[in-house]
């Protein structure tokens with residue numbers, strides 16, 4: 385009998401990258417970006433999304449001038465952002481061609497300027513070109529500055545499935561420039577705040593109290609407060625990724641996905657009419673009420689969470705939570721739980737709230753209690769109070 389032999393391989397790789405918070409990063413006097421580029425061969429190309437060129441006229445001239453003043457040359461590719469870039473493989477091919485034609489190697493840089501979708505897609509191209517080139521992310525939305533852009537993942541959609549292709553590849557650096565946030569529409573400004581509420585609820589009561597106390601100023605687009613919110617939210621995400629022991633998500637637990645199982649399903653059921661953060665707000669509301677109905681949180685805490693979300697301008701209910709012309713919970717929502725488990729791999733793990741600022745993971749959810757939670761949200765929402773037919777059906 386042949387005797388098999390095994391050589392056990394073992395090594396560790398340590399990662400580190402700076403996440404810088406600044407303003408006007410392409411002003412020649414701002415040395416953040418150039419300071420990073422000086423570490424390497426200093427050869428760089430930049431991909432920027434169309435919306436930024438449109439909302440910030442003069443940005444391309446500013447970028448060219450920035451590199452010229454610092455004695456460098458940087459080719460620029462302008463490409464559409466939003467979910468379209470993650471759905472259309474031709475855009476990945478375009479970015480790869482750009483990398484190839486400008487002979488970007490593993491010691492030169494790809495700078496990506498855009499929202500979470502552009503960063504995911506361009507980050508994916510950067511991760512597969514030469515098995516990984518240096519990526520500097522410049523996130524331009526609240527959500528990408530405080531959550532998606534500071535982490536280690538990138539992806540595109542494939543086979544009609546969100547984020548089906550992708551890699552875990554930490555960036556070389558991230559530079560958040562608050563000035564980009566000025567041109568966001570109100571929905572995208574608000575959407576990213578949902579991620580801050582999420583991470584505050586599971587990790588940091590003081591941060592939740594701070595958000596609740598500053599709702600009005602955030603709604604009035606106070607930039608200084610938004611910068612503080614983005615900073616703390618990014619810090620909590622970075623801390624979690626770096627210290628919780630599972631940066632590349634090998635296990636089943638995903639605490640930062642609090643409220644996300646229902647959110648992912650709702651985004652899909654709404655045909656992506658709901659923005660990610662809008663869906664997350666509803667998911668947070670649902671799992672908060674569910675936490676209460678299963679003996680966690682006290683009633684006052686539930687009111688505080690729902691009030692905060694509503695005051696920020698989020699809906700806490702969506703008609704897609706119910707079957708059409710019925711008050712029954714949408715069966716697809718239960719399917720969302722199973723899809724979430726498949727996405728995580730392993731066993732279902734859902735984050736609930738033990739109290740504000742403290743999460744607690746569970747391995748199953750009761751369909752009956754979920755239905756009760758949906759009914760509760762319906763009756764607490766403006767959708768219900770503005771809709772006589774729903775009121776009639778519920779009597």
Ligand SMILES: NC(=O)c1ccc[n+]([C@@H]2O[C@H](COP(=O)([O-])OP(=O)(O)OC[C@H]3O[C@@H](n4cnc5c(N)ncnc54)[C@H](O)[C@@H]3O)[C@@H](O)[C@H]2O)c1
Pocket residue numbers: 433435436439465466467470498499500501502504524525526527528531532533535536537538539547564565566567568569572575660
């Ligand atoms: N990699 C991760 O860990 C991770 C985590 C969460 C979400 N995501 C992904 O992030 C994406 C959502 O990111 P998002 O919320 O930033 O949305 P987005 O990238 O789709 O941007 C939202 C809209 O704002 C526009 N835009 C971007 N910056 C702008 C600016 N400064 N001014 C005006 N308009 C601007 C975009 O063109 C788009 O129309 C999703 O694809 C989601 O899957 C990734």
Ligand SMILES: [Zn+2]
Pocket residue numbers: 531579644660664
């Ligand atoms: Zn999210």
